[in-house]
Amino acid sequence: MSARELITEHLDLWTGAVTHKSSAGRGRNGKIELTGIKKLRELILELAVRGKLVEQDPNDEPASVLLERIAEEKARLVKEGRIRKPRMLPEITEEEMPFELPEGWSWARLGNISQINPRNDADDEIIASFIPMPMITTSFHGEHEQEARSWREIKKGYTHFADGDIAIAKITPCFENSKAAVFRNLESGIGAGTTELHVARPYEGTLNQLFILLCLKSPRFLSNGENKMTGSAGQKRVPKDFFAGEPLPFPPLAEQNRIVEKVDELMALCDRLEQQVGDQLEAHEVLVDTLLDALISSADAAEVAKNWARIAEHFDTLFTTEASIDKLKVSTLDLAAKGRLVPFYKDExxxxxxxxxxxxxxxxxxxxxxxxxxxxxxxxxxxxxxxxxxxxxxxxxxxxxxxxxxxxxxxxxxxxxxxxxxxxxxxxxxxxxxxxxxxxxxxxxxxxxxxxxxxxxxxxxxxxxxxxxxxxxxxxxxxxxxxxxxxxxxxxxxxPDMATQQATIEKVDELMALCDQLKARLSEVGETRTYLAEAVVEQAVQ
The missing domain is CATH 3.90.220.20 (DNA methylase specificity domains)
Known part of the structure; x- marks a missing residue:
């Protein structure tokens, strides 16, 4: 099945798998995680780095030739004294290769195809970019913010980087959340910032930085990195040796460019799907609020019955989220206390x-x-x-x-x-x-x-x-x-009198039991959809 078929033929699965998380606070709804679309994004990344997102072109220069050219460029820069001679990392063994690569691809270690954690040499008086961790995003384009500082202020005690460098956060939870950047438009072309970054500086014109960024954001890389973290809870970090030495799939340069273009297209589709689902959920919430507000504003039991009939007619489509069911529970308590479920009229x-x-x-x-x-x-x-x-x-x-x-x-x-x-x-x-x-x-x-x-x-x-x-x-x-x-x-x-109190309790218990049944069913459906989404992802990358 092609990548497009995997995505388009399962749209209802990607948009239907939604996880609802409770959230503390008065009058606040639980957070909603669009689990299916999150899984779709993971699928896109996995297909991208496994060579299954775009077709291979036999006319492309093989990655092995590109790797030779990178080695030549590195040797030239060392000979000219422009960079220090880096430590050559060992060849990648078969045991380290997690999956089979397409024709024309090669495995590579980031430490062999780029400089790791380089330093900048610049005049103290120039204006450079300062980038703390909050300015680094989780965007698939590696976007970041920046602020201008003199190089004198930031050259010591911070991580150095320059235009075109690739960086990923090394500390938990920023690493797991894939905070990463491809630095662009830096003041004077250089910058410094948070020490919680690993930085790779590619040799000019040898690779597409955004493709390497996709590799660093892929589920496999993040999962392996998380397993290699060292340090105490809350302060765990991904070692430099993992960043520099983890085998990465490396396609021909022309295919890298095609993959980045396709990922941009598909991530834009995910954005549109998220907006569509978000709009639907918002409209659903407004409808639920409107009908429940009318219900709890009922003047008497007769009006409650009338407004409840309107809700009951569309019950299965109204109470399809945890937030809506929780609102129904609150409305039930409100009606009970007002004497609208079981009529009672007494002075307060x-x-x-x-x-x-x-x-x-x-x-x-x-x-x-x-x-x-x-x-x-x-x-x-x-x-x-x-x-x-x-x-x-x-x-x-x-x-x-x-x-x-x-x-x-x-x-x-x-x-x-x-x-x-x-x-x-x-x-x-x-x-x-x-x-x-x-x-x-x-x-x-x-x-x-x-x-x-x-x-x-x-x-x-x-x-x-x-x-x-x-x-x-x-x-x-x-x-x-x-x-x-x-x-x-x-x-x-x-x-009210004791008989009315007990009748009210029985009615509330009945409705609360219904709400609990709805929640249980909702949880089962959500788990099933999430399981199916995960199964599609796993099958696609095998």
């Missing part, structure tokens, strides 16, 4: 009238590395709406068995301090948990007999209650946002 009163608080907030006992039989929850135990006992730590405590700090069935835990998006989130404890206590940054409430704790937890999770708490958070810049017991006590609540 402060939550204080139906609550009893623990005598104080939790506390922070001494953590220990060994099991003591007692554990304290971490804040992560309650941030997802369900109690996660794995988010806990062993502690040494001396607390009476009757203490309010122990977790009992019906207790509601509320985060009083955390990142602002998590302040006020709560969970209801559905069963006793002997040996578990809650920490200082949580508060615990217990409801009186007239209220079902499940209904109160639901009510506290609804947008109206969360916004009430967020507006009353305290804390200055740089300090943790918090709410007080008084804030929770003041939350206005309309409390």
């Amino acid at each position: 009163k402060p939550l204080k009238k139906i609550l009893s608080f623990g005598p104080r907030n939790g506390f922070s006992p001494k953590e220990c590395n060994h099991a003591t039989g007692y554990k304290a929850l971490k804040l992560g135990a309650t941030t997802k709406g369900k109690l996660d006992l794995n988010e806990s730590k062993n502690v040494e405590v001396d607390v009476d068995n009757s203490s309010h700090l122990w977790l009992r069935h019906g207790d509601i835990l509320i985060q009083r301090g955390n990142a602002s998006s998590h302040v006020g989130c709560n969970v209801m404890i559905s069963e006793d948990h002997p040996g578990f206590i809650y920490p200082d940054l949580m508060m615990k409430i217990r409801v009186k007999e007239e209220a079902d704790p499940r209904f109160i937890s639901l009510y506290l999770s609804a947008p109206k209650s969360r916004q009430f708490m967020w507006k009353r958070m305290t804390g200055t810049s740089g300090t943790m946002p918090k709410i007080s017991k008084k804030v929770v006590e003041a939350i206005p609540i309309a409390l």
Whole structure:
């Protein structure tokens, strides 16, 4: 199958594989990664460096002749004293060749066809370009920004480079993200910048720098480089020997130019596909927001039923992303708290009238590395709406068995301090948990007999209650946002009779279960599409 067929016959796969990532923050949607198009870009690069993107021309001068000419040019420059004699790297063995090359191609080491990490010799007073890491992009064209500095300022303590040089970031995560550049239009033709670069300076007229850049950005090179990194976590770097010595596929110069031209064309196609998918997702989000806004603005249960019918008619096409399903969950809570799912009309009163608080907030006992039989929850135990006992730590405590700090069935835990998006989130404890206590940054409430704790937890999770708490958070810049017991006590609540509370809970549970089913199905579809995209890439490069 040709490269064009691989791409055009699987367009629905490339555009349909989308990964949704949750994102913290009030009113923010999760990030979207266009996984299929990302895989398509990887496929284009792999096809390019394996000689499968454009047809070979038997009239092209073989790469072996080009390599001989590079060796001659290098010898001439050494003889003239213009460069130092570089260390000749060994011939590439068959064991080092990961795949078969097309006719006319050769394997080459970057250290044999270019100068590695060269230095510039220039007058102190000239103006040169300074390029820190943030100015180096992940663009497939190796684009970069720059700022003018005197050479005197930047010649020491920085990496040197010049127009036409190729560079790639050597430190994590910049290397894995393929931050790389082909330097162009530098002030006075030279520059210096971040020390976290490996630089290759080709011999003039011997290769297409953008083709070498494609090799450095190819999945195989990045994966091999990541495996060869040295150093501690967060400070790992790709060694110079890998950069200079990793075998690269090297086609005839004319084919290098054709490959770069074709990659430009196909990457532009990827850009258009990304824009198209992005526009579709944005339009989808606007439609979901419009219909859900109408739903939660319904005046009564009858209007809810009418607006819900409009949504139900297009349910399968509306709730096709994690973000849209999460919005449906929030809308469900909003309707429940307003008495629109199951009708109830009662005057609002402060939550204080139906609550009893623990005598104080939790506390922070001494953590220990060994099991003591007692554990304290971490804040992560309650941030997802369900109690996660794995988010806990062993502690040494001396607390009476009757203490309010122990977790009992019906207790509601509320985060009083955390990142602002998590302040006020709560969970209801559905069963006793002997040996578990809650920490200082949580508060615990217990409801009186007239209220079902499940209904109160639901009510506290609804947008109206969360916004009430967020507006009353305290804390200055740089300090943790918090709410007080008084804030929770003041939350206005309309409390129906017990039968209506329980009917509301049942309706919410029913709709939440539906949302969870939608998410599970969505996850399966997303995984399948991603798997298929990966399979196509793997098959294409074999």
